[in-house]
Amino acid sequence: MRLILFVPLAALVVLFALSNRQEVDLRLWPFDFVWSLPLSLAVLVPAAFTFLLGAAIVWLSDLPARRRGWLARRRATALQREIDRIHAAEKAAAADRLAGPAT
Incomplete structure (x- = not known):
């Protein structure tokens, strides 16, 4: 069952990364810091971080029940x-x- 869910999701992530290879500039306002990286990384890294943060919050909130x-x-x-x-x-x-x- 996990494989049925994982394979299509992994394929979508790979297709997204391959389709969005153009460079984007990330600027950290109010500083003059500019970071150039592929659009796919600019989207997928924060999404993965947010997912892991949410998973940690759910795990911690489930500790009393466990x-x-x-x-x-x-x-x-x-x-x-x-x-x-x-x-x-x-x-x-x-x-x-x-x-x-x-x-």
């Missing part, structure tokens, strides 16, 4: 161990009752 999930799994494991211990004790008690009194 922590709650981790704690819930830990609690479920502890409860399952307790249930297994109780079942083992009940089986042992039932086996003792079936065996009858030791004489």
Whole structure:
């Protein structure tokens, strides 16, 4: 499924980069700094940076939910161990009752 989404998207990015090779000047106002680079880089680099920044924000905002999930799994494991211990004790008690009194 990832490949079905990745291949067309990668092809579009490559086609965009090949179609937009002309140089553009980026000026940092109010300074006299001018940076010449291909238009495709001027568009794709900020887009990639923005995507990664958004992914980091989502990842950080999801940390509390992940922590709650981790704690819930830990609690479920502890409860399952307790249930297994109780079942083992009940089986042992039932086996003792079936065996009858030791004489």
